[in-house]
Amino acid sequence: MIIDIVGAGALGLLYGGKLLMAGNQVRFWTRTTAQADLLAQEGVTIVERDGEMHILPDQIQAKPISEFADTWKNTPGEWVLLMVKQTGIDDFIRAISPLQDHMLNIACFQNGMGHMEKLQTALPKSLLCSAITTEGAKREQGRVTRAGAGETRLGRYNIHIVDSTFIEEKGTSTLAGSLEQAGFDCTVSNEIDKLIYRKLLINAVINPLTALWRIPNGELLITEERKRLMRQLYDEVWLVYSERGICLDLDMWDQLVSVCRSTATNTSSMLADVLAGRGTEVGSINGHIVRMARELGLAAPTHEILIQLIEGMQPEGVN
Numbered sequence: 001m002i003i004d005i006v007g008a009g010a011l012g013l014l015y016g017g018k019l020l021m022a023g024n025q026v027r028f029w030t031r032t033t034a035q036a037d038l039l040a041q042e043g044v045t046i047v048e049r050d051g052e053m054h055i056l057p058d059q060i061q062a063k064p065i066s067e068f069a070d071t072w073k074n075t076p077g078e079w080v081l082l083m084v085k086q087t088g089i090d091d092f093i094r095a096i097s098p099l100q101d102h103m104l105n106i107a108c109f110q111n112g113m114g115h116m117e118k119l120q121t122a123l124p125k126s127l128l129c130s131a132i133t134t135e136g137a138k139r140e141q142g143r144v145t146r147a148g149a150g151e152t153r154l155g156r157y158n159i160h161i162v163d164s165t166f167i168e169e170k171g172t173s174t175l176a177g178s179l180e181q182a183g184f185d186c187t188v189s190n191e192i193d194k195l196i197y198r199k200l201l202i203n204a205v206i207n208p209l210t211a212l213w214r215i216p217n218g219e220l221l222i223t224e225e226r227k228r229l230m231r232q233l234y235d236e237v238w239l240v241y242s243e244r245g246i247c248l249d250l251d252m253w254d255q256l257v258s259v260c261r262s263t264a265t266n267t268s269s270m271l272a273d274v275l276a277g278r279g280t281e282v283g284s285i286n287g288h289i290v291r292m293a294r295e296l297g298l299a300a301p302t303h304e305i306l307i308q309l310i311e312g313m314q315p316e317g318v319n
């Protein structure tokens with residue numbers, strides 16, 4: 001199967017590298033030519049608990065995203081794994097605009113919300129699927145270290161309309177099968193909306209606080225003051241979700257606390273962005289909660305303040 005990995009960060013290289021080693025033809029797409037050249041010169045080493053996997057330079061196909069549309073028209077791939085952050089979605093949309101009349105299969109791995117609608121408008125004929133993952137990885141130059149085996153759940157994006165539902169479902173399970181074969185715990189979920197809202201809540205609490213306090217996820221739990229603010233953010237989301245009829249598990253607070261524990265040493269993705277001086281996903285995470293609240297005539301004041309605090313740090317970040 002030809003699989004296009006858009007975004008060669010830690011997770012992109014982890015998924016792409018393992019899919020390649022499992023016998024798929026993988027094409028990596030980077031933002032710049034220099035990034036593609038470096039990847040193709042150095043190769044990648046994937047480090048897991050039970051050993052290392054070396055992907056040699058001559059096994060790597062890497063190109064800048066500006067060449068994606070022409071390459072895909074000549075040799076279409078079966079699946080695109082879109083692994084850029086929310087902040088990279090507009091660049092991707094610009095790059096694939098010549099493909100608006102084609103049908104691509106795209107699995108979207110972003111945190112936050114709002115990107116699926118944008119992508120569907122830009123690529124009306126394409127099949128989109130949401131991917132929710134608890135995989136984590138760290139990248140240091142050419143070495144990508146897997147944090148431990150997580151879970152990946154795929155689900156069809158439900159606004160999409162194509163005549164044959166059967167073909168769509170089959171397509172998503174084909175990708176799930178390839179990911180399983182490559183060593184990921186991946187299944188198709190019929191509860192993907194619930195998983196998306198669960199992840200949104202987790203990100204809306206953990207990410208901005210860790211980014212502001214510059215702490216790993218586990219340190220959110222070490223003082224009562226920190227936990228109180230987490231709870232305040234959580235309660236605002238819970239109210240919005242209840243009014244919208246979004247039902248999560250009743251022990252969701254405990255689940256949130258256990259995510260902090262199981263990812264205790266992680267640098268959250270928002271903290272990583274702030275430290276690197278990059279734009280963050282706060283607008284698609286906490287911003288989405290605020291927009292949902294407003295639509296219902298409610299407010300999410302703590303989320304609003306956090307958005308301003310995080311956005312006030314950009315663009316130069318913190319070091």
Ligand code: PAF
Binds near residue numbers: 206207259263266
């Ligand atoms: O965005 C992140 O960093 C992750 O989704 C999570 C779950 C907060 C763990 O770091």
